[in-house]
Amino acid sequence: MKNKFLLRLSLTKGIGVVGKQRIYQFAKRNQRWQFESLELRLLSHSTKPNNWNDWSEDRLQEIINTHDFITIEDADYPEALRYVSTPPLVLFYKGNLNLLKREMLAVVGAREATKYGYRVLQALMPDLTKRGFVIVSGLAKGIDSFAHQFAISNQGKTIGIVGTGLDICYPKTSGNLQIEMSQHHLVLSEYPNGTMPAKFHFPMRNRIIAGLSSGVLVIEAKKRSGSLITAQQALDYGKEVFVVPGSILDGRSSGCHQLIQDGANCVEKTQDIFDSYDLLKKFH
DSSP: OHHHHHHHHHHOSSSOHHHHHHHHHHHHHHTOOOOOHHHHHHHTTOOSOOOGGGOOHHHHHHHHHHOOEEETTSTTSOGGGGGSSSOOSEEEEEEOGGGGGSOEEEEEEOSSOOHHHHHHHHHHHHHHHHTTOEEEEOOOTTHHHHHHHHHHHTTOOEEEEOSSOTTOOSSGGGHHHHHHHHHHSEEEESSOTTOOOOTTHHHHHHHHHHHHOSEEEEESOOSSSHHHHHHHHHHHTTOEEEEEOOOSSSSTTHHHHHHHHTTOEEOSSHHHHHHHHHHHHHHO
16 A cells, blocks of 8 residues: 555656655655545645546556556665655666665766767776676766766676656667666666656756765766756765866866865776775775
8 A cells, every 4th residue: 555655646746756755754654645635735735736636546556567666665765865855756667676785876977978088987987897886877878878888898787767767768879778778787767657758857867866876976067967966966965976077178077177176076097986985984
């Protein structure tokens, strides 16, 4: 009953993530998992109508039959993600869920990555995978896709977080990569099959990338970019942020330089990342 309630709540439109979090906390406190639509509006402080009542038993059962998913109440749910201010109530997945139990490092950066970004990843990835990091990214064009591909070609493991249903490959250029990862690695989404990309899905996806990982490595990011949002979220969650400096001539790394000025770890070699982790372990 608990998991069905969480699935239904996650699928309900007309209630934002903060409202859903309020409802979940109330339900958990009171160990009560049945509600009426109007109660949910009051609990979520929402004036908008919601489609809670559209989710009949049959429709819910259809989702259960056609998707693999875990809820925030499951033991398999990644512990680190519980500490995000608005953790996803449900994660749909394809692939190997055991990867969530390993140490994860997010790698994010420019969609329009340069040869320099490509070569940086090529240089850093062998040591990162050897160290046992599972590489987490967003399956986007550029640095994200390179990170997944280099992790795989270096016999490492990788996790992709997408802002669509798991049956949709976006961008299309990542299609083969996404299929390979959903068979041999792991792909996660908080959206059910059939969900098309929408602008607001991507900052939401970024909070999962930052929340899952113990650190975030940023390669080539402009001042206003999704990568910077992910890095900022990681800082908010108390995670380590590692940044590779870039050229001062083209503005492609201006966001990276800003992060370094703000106190992020400057990375010239993998040892810079490992030193930071070793230091953290020493004090915990």
